[in-house]
Structure formats: structure tokens, C-alpha cells
Amino acid sequence: MLLLTSISSRAQRPSSTLPMASDEKVFLLGADSMSINKLPDGSEVRRVVSKVVFRHKGALMYCDLAIHKVSSNALEAYGNVKIVQGDTVTVTGDTLFYFGNTRLAKVMGKVVTLRDRKRSVTSTRIEYDMASGIAYYPNKGKILDAENTLTSQVGYYDTRTKISTYYKDVKLVNPKYTLTTDTLVYNSITKIADFKSPTKVISKDGTLVAKNGSYNTETGESLFRTRTTIDNPDYTLTGDSITFDNLSKKGYAKGKVVLVSKKDDTILNGDFGIYNGKKGFSKVWGHPLMRTVVSKDTLYMTADTLYSIEIPKDSLSKDSTSKAIASNGSKQQALGLTTSNKSQTPSDTTNRPKQLIGYKNVLVYKRDLQSKCDSLVYHSLDSNITFFKKPIIWTGKYQLEADTILAQLVQQKLRTMYLRAKSFVIAQDTLINFNQVKGRRITASFDDSTRLQRVFVEGNGQSIYFAANEQNKPMGMNRVECAKMTLNFKNNQVHRIQFVGQPDGKFIPPQGIKPIDKELEGFSWRIKEKPSKEEIFTKANFKPMPLPVVKESEKNKPPANKTLSKEVLKTKLKPKKKKL
Known part of the structure; x- marks a missing residue:
């Protein structure tokens, strides 16, 4: 008996000769059979089979077969592997390597799944640090919760803070939108996604492209710290930084702002911009510039502040501005700025007539019309432009002045x-x-x-x-x-x-x-x-894109792929006569 190096036993519970359970050691709770091997260095290796259950630091580990290295406090488990940590986390797979001293569990298999109360992580390999509660998958993985499906090549999931970090080919799919990026930090509790790489969000309302920002996947509120573009069927908003609320359709942009209205080919540029999609209200200031197409020509306008206001057709008659002036209404009413205070439903914004407003120190340029005035309003419904406060207009060889011009x-x-x-x-x-x-x-x-x-x-x-x-x-x-x-x-x-x-x-x-006879009182030719x-x-501090420069030597140069004529080919291929 003293020469025996192996002991075998069959029992539903560990033998009384085994060491007592300890929080520091991986402890065998039960199995159908067990064999113990003594190694030359005196260490002990246990092989347990069928209905195997281990316990360590309050966590239970199940499998069909296990190799328990007692001295190194490590465990190899095979077949129907399952880890249950408290009442929150469960990990299942085919193979487990568990290191008790560091409490690191490496689970592998065709399908490895980590579940907590509200979400699951699936991959072919998951490394779960049971001490910190952080799960890591180095292969392609998927995370599911009640609303979102997220996939990536590499991922980290903190089961305690519910904060995840994903890398490479990250895709977040929600019934309302799809987000793709290369690096994403996602908080499952706050529903906020942080990204620091090129990111695209596509929804029924449009497309968002950004490089650095935060996006609330539940409310649609977002903050973008680098140049970002929001594109939808009605407009495109671009800025160096943008905050946007997708539910209220409100956005604030800062730094080289570009707001493009697709309905009427109008572009607003400036240092700062505000957009309210439900009210159809836009405001741009800080070197603002408006460009809009009028009769196959472009009208340019700059001012201290530029507004674009969409209004219901029944709230503005064709001569409303003239009536406001005639009735000595306030300038704010005449300019139409008060119309933006009425809340509108999203359906009201479809095909609304629009007011384009320049407020303070307005300059206008069109090929056949130039103007300088304090403020103006352009009505798209009737194509009327009202110039306020001693405007002056040049058209062709004519100069027109008045207190107000329509x-x-x-x-x-x-x-x-x-x-x-x-x-x-x-x-x-x-x-x-x-x-x-x-x-x-x-x-x-x-x-x-x-x-x-x-x-x-x-x-x-x-x-x-x-x-x-x-x-x-x-x-x-x-x-x-x-x-x-x-x-x-x-x-x-x-x-x-x-x-x-x-x-x-x-x-x-x-x-x-x-x-003295050649001039009426008040005459002033202000062509300068x-x-x-x-x-x-x-x-407006605006630099238009320069036209491509064509070199003089290339102006008459034929295209590289131009087909040679038959006559030219005959000349080139005609054999030369040899001299005798």
C-alpha cells in the first residue's frame, strides 16, 4: 500500500480524507468518481468524472470531467461547462481553464455565452476575470439586450459597471438605428455610447457621421467633439462640434458650421448654428453667409445673424410683411421672427413656405441685384424680398433708396x-x-x-x-x-x-x-x-473652393485613351522600304 501512487474512489461527495473547504482553495463539492495521482514532487492531481461540481470564492463550476491541480489551485474542465457566480452571472461553454489564485476563467467552445440579468455575451472564447467582473473575448463576439444587438471582433464587458469596450468592426443594431465604428465604449445602464474613431449612425431620420462623441442610444441625445455631419432628407448640418437631440430635433453646432436645406437649395455658413427641426427654425451667426439658388443664379447674403424659418401656409398671407410695415408693427414682427415661437408637429414642416432673414448689417449680391441694408426678409411662398431701415439697392445702372423697399x-x-x-x-x-x-x-x-x-x-x-x-x-x-x-x-x-x-x-x-441744377435734394451716387x-x-470669412488649374501645355493635349484613326494606324504600321 505504501508503494501506491494512485488512489481511486467512487462517491457522490468528496472523501473525508480530502482537505476541508476554504475560500482560498478550489474545492470539490461532488462527482460520481475521482482518481488521485501523486506526482514525484509530491503535488496532487485529481481526475473527477460525471456531475462534477467545484466551488471557489462563492462561485460554482460544473462540468462532465475535470483535472484538478491542487497545489497550483488550477482547474481544467471539459463537457457542459458552466460557471455560476452569485445570482447575476452565468458562463457556459465546452472547455474551462480556471486559475484559482487569480480567479481567471478561460472558457472555450463552439458557443460560449456569458449572461447576466439583462444581457448576454456570445463568442467562441471568453476570458472572465471573476475578481473584477470583467469579461473579454478575443474572437468575434455578440452582445444582446432587450433593445440592442452589438457585434465586434474584440470586446470587454464589465458585469458590475455594465460598461463595455469594443474594437474592430463594431456594429450596434437597434430597431431605430444602426451604428458602425471601430472603437466604442457603451454603458448598458445609461445607454450612452462613446466613440473615438470614424462612426456612422443610420436611422430613418437620416445619417450621422462623426469621429469623436457620445450618443444616447435611448433618447437620441448626442455630443460630438470633432467635425460631424448630420444628414437627413430635409437638411445637412455640419460643424466642428455638435450637440443634437433626435427626439426634439434640436441641434447646436459650433465651428465652421454648414447648414444645407435640400428643399430649396439653400446653404447657411457661420461660426455658430442652431437648428430646430420640429419648428423648422434655423439660426446662424458669427461670420454668417447664405447662398441660395434664384433663377439659375446664386444669391449671396451676409449679416450679423441669419435665420431660416418654415411657417404654415395659412399663417402668412402674401402681403403679410407689407401689412406689418403699414400697421407700424415691431421690427421683430415684420421680420417674422415671432413665428418661430409656435410649436409645430413634425408633419407641419412638410413643404412649408420659408422665410430667409438677415438681421443687422446686411449685404446682398446677385448678378442682377446688389443691396446694403439693416435687415431683410425673403419669402419663398411669393418670392418677395423686404429690405428694412434705409436700404439701398443697385440693379443694372439703377440705384434705389427708401426707408423700406419691397x-x-x-x-x-x-x-x-x-x-x-x-x-x-x-x-x-x-x-x-x-x-x-x-x-x-x-x-x-x-x-x-x-x-x-x-x-x-x-x-x-x-x-x-x-x-x-x-x-x-x-x-x-x-x-x-x-x-x-x-x-x-x-x-x-x-x-x-x-x-x-x-x-x-x-x-x-x-x-x-x-x-446745382443736376441734382435733386438728397442726391448721393453711392456706387462705391x-x-x-x-x-x-x-x-463672412468664407473661402470658396478654387477651380482646378489647367496647365497651358495640357490644354490641347488629346485624351490618353483616344482611339487612333484608321489613317493614322496605316501610317504608323506601314513598313519602311529598305535601301539596297
């Missing part, structure tokens, strides 16, 4: 301007003379080519126009005063004039014209103030 566009072309209070129209002719009209109210009509066609003056009308013959030689100057008058233009020249009431006028021949596109870009 410009009406038909098919996106300027057709009529209504000048209200202290109205003044100046037109420079080919002889560098200035035809002038002023009065309390002026209505100016334009033809299809945006040339001045007719001017109707009401109230204290005054005019100066220069006459020329068919050879374009000066004939003299007419100076007329009348309560009401209509001036008809042809080829930028006064063609005919009609008066209502008794006019008071005089004709002055060229030699009798004095400098006319904004250019470059000036607007400079004020």
Missing part, C-alpha cells in the same frame, strides 16, 4: 419694387448723366431682362431726366415737380412721362445747365458702396 420676383426674376417713404431712384445714362426720381412712394417695374421699364411716383414727386437725340447727343435737361407722375423708360432712357395734376417743370438747354461677391466672402 421687391417682388416673378419666376425668380425681379419685376416690381415698392419704395416706401423718402424714396429715391437714380439711373445713370450712357452720357454719364443721372436721371433722378424722388417722392414719398415709388413703384418701379422691370422687364424680363431686369431693366427699368416704368416708375410711378406718389406724393411730392420730383424728377430730373436728360434728353438726347437719336445720335445720343445731349439736348437738355427736364426738371419737373408734380404730386403724381409716371416715367416710362426705354433702353435705360426716359422715353415718356405722364403727370397727374398740374406739373411744375422747366427745360434747361445743355449750355444753361448748372451743377455696392457690395461685390468677394466683399461678402471676406466679411
Whole structure:
């Protein structure tokens, strides 16, 4: 018996000769059979078979067969492996390597699953640190909870804090959205996903692209710390940093903000931007710039602040702005800023008419119209533009001024301007003379080519126009005063004039014209103030994309893949005659 190196026994419980249970040692609770091998160094290895149960630090481990290395406090388990830690975590697999001193469990198999109360982790290999509660899978894994399915190549899951970290080909699928990235930290309790690599979120509301940020997968609230783009069917919002609430459709962007409205080809740029999707309200400030397509041309506008407001069709009549001005309403009401205070449902935003508003220090440039004013409102419903607070407008060779101007566009072309209070129209002719009209109210009509066609003056009308013959030689100057008058233009020249009431006028021949006679009171030709596109870009700190430069040597260079003609091929392939 003293020479025996192996002991075998069959029992449902461990023999009384085995050491007593200890929290520090892996302890065998039961098995159908057990054999003990004594190694030359005196250490003991136990082989237990069928209905095997071990306990260590309050955790239970089950299997069909186990090799228990007593001295190293390690365990190898095979077949129907199961770890139960308290009433929260369960791990199942085919094979287990457990190191009792560090409490690290390595579980492998065709399907290895770790479950807690609300989620499960599945892979072909899971390493579970039972001391810290952190599970790690080095192979492709999947995490499931009530709402989300997450897959990645590598992952860490903290069963205590419920915080997970995932790497490589990370994909989070939710009924409302799909998130893909390369690195993701996800908190299963707060439902917040943090990412620091290129990330895309796709939902029915649109697409979000970012590199660094936090996303609440339950509420849709998000914070993006690097340049981010939010794209949906109605708009695209881009900024160096963005906060966005997907439920309320509210967003705030900072740093090189670009807001693109897809409905009307309008782009807003600025340093800061606010967007409210449910109310259809956008605001951009800090070097703001608006670009919108009007009649195959681009209208550029800059101001201290730019607004875009979508409003229900039944809340704004075609002449609402004019009524607001006529009734001496406040500027905020006239500008339409108060309309954004009414809460709207998402369905109300579909195909709404829109107001584009420039507030304070406005500059406008379009190929056939330039303006400088305090504020303006553009109504997409009727294509009207209202200029506030002593605006000045240049169109072609004409300069128009008043306290307020309403410009009406038909098919996106300027057709009529209504000048209200202290109205003044100046037109420079080919002889560098200035035809002038002023009065309390002026209505100016334009033809299809945006040339001045007719001017109707009401109230204290005054005019100066220069006459020329068919050879374009000066004939003299007419100076007329009348309560009401209509001036008809042809080829930028006064063609005919009609008066209502008794006019008071005089004709002055060229030699009798004095400098003081050539100007009405208040005349000021302010052509140097006319904004250019470059000036607007400079004020908005905007740098347009440069056009590609074509080298002179490549202008006439044929395409590389151009097919040679048959004649050229014959010439190139024709054999040369050899000299005898």
C-alpha cells in the first residue's frame, strides 16, 4: 500500500480524507468518481468524472470531467461547462481553464455565452476575470439586450459597471438605428455610447457621421467633439462640434458650421448654428453667409445673424410683411421672427413656405441685384424680398433708396419694387448723366431682362431726366415737380412721362445747365458702396473652393485613351522600304 501512487474512489461527495473547504482553495463539492495521482514532487492531481461540481470564492463550476491541480489551485474542465457566480452571472461553454489564485476563467467552445440579468455575451472564447467582473473575448463576439444587438471582433464587458469596450468592426443594431465604428465604449445602464474613431449612425431620420462623441442610444441625445455631419432628407448640418437631440430635433453646432436645406437649395455658413427641426427654425451667426439658388443664379447674403424659418401656409398671407410695415408693427414682427415661437408637429414642416432673414448689417449680391441694408426678409411662398431701415439697392445702372423697399420676383426674376417713404431712384445714362426720381412712394417695374421699364411716383414727386437725340447727343435737361407722375423708360432712357395734376417743370438747354441744377435734394451716387461677391466672402470669412488649374501645355493635349484613326494606324504600321 505504501508503494501506491494512485488512489481511486467512487462517491457522490468528496472523501473525508480530502482537505476541508476554504475560500482560498478550489474545492470539490461532488462527482460520481475521482482518481488521485501523486506526482514525484509530491503535488496532487485529481481526475473527477460525471456531475462534477467545484466551488471557489462563492462561485460554482460544473462540468462532465475535470483535472484538478491542487497545489497550483488550477482547474481544467471539459463537457457542459458552466460557471455560476452569485445570482447575476452565468458562463457556459465546452472547455474551462480556471486559475484559482487569480480567479481567471478561460472558457472555450463552439458557443460560449456569458449572461447576466439583462444581457448576454456570445463568442467562441471568453476570458472572465471573476475578481473584477470583467469579461473579454478575443474572437468575434455578440452582445444582446432587450433593445440592442452589438457585434465586434474584440470586446470587454464589465458585469458590475455594465460598461463595455469594443474594437474592430463594431456594429450596434437597434430597431431605430444602426451604428458602425471601430472603437466604442457603451454603458448598458445609461445607454450612452462613446466613440473615438470614424462612426456612422443610420436611422430613418437620416445619417450621422462623426469621429469623436457620445450618443444616447435611448433618447437620441448626442455630443460630438470633432467635425460631424448630420444628414437627413430635409437638411445637412455640419460643424466642428455638435450637440443634437433626435427626439426634439434640436441641434447646436459650433465651428465652421454648414447648414444645407435640400428643399430649396439653400446653404447657411457661420461660426455658430442652431437648428430646430420640429419648428423648422434655423439660426446662424458669427461670420454668417447664405447662398441660395434664384433663377439659375446664386444669391449671396451676409449679416450679423441669419435665420431660416418654415411657417404654415395659412399663417402668412402674401402681403403679410407689407401689412406689418403699414400697421407700424415691431421690427421683430415684420421680420417674422415671432413665428418661430409656435410649436409645430413634425408633419407641419412638410413643404412649408420659408422665410430667409438677415438681421443687422446686411449685404446682398446677385448678378442682377446688389443691396446694403439693416435687415431683410425673403419669402419663398411669393418670392418677395423686404429690405428694412434705409436700404439701398443697385440693379443694372439703377440705384434705389427708401426707408423700406419691397421687391417682388416673378419666376425668380425681379419685376416690381415698392419704395416706401423718402424714396429715391437714380439711373445713370450712357452720357454719364443721372436721371433722378424722388417722392414719398415709388413703384418701379422691370422687364424680363431686369431693366427699368416704368416708375410711378406718389406724393411730392420730383424728377430730373436728360434728353438726347437719336445720335445720343445731349439736348437738355427736364426738371419737373408734380404730386403724381409716371416715367416710362426705354433702353435705360426716359422715353415718356405722364403727370397727374398740374406739373411744375422747366427745360434747361445743355449750355444753361448748372451743377446745382443736376441734382435733386438728397442726391448721393453711392456706387462705391455696392457690395461685390468677394466683399461678402471676406466679411463672412468664407473661402470658396478654387477651380482646378489647367496647365497651358495640357490644354490641347488629346485624351490618353483616344482611339487612333484608321489613317493614322496605316501610317504608323506601314513598313519602311529598305535601301539596297
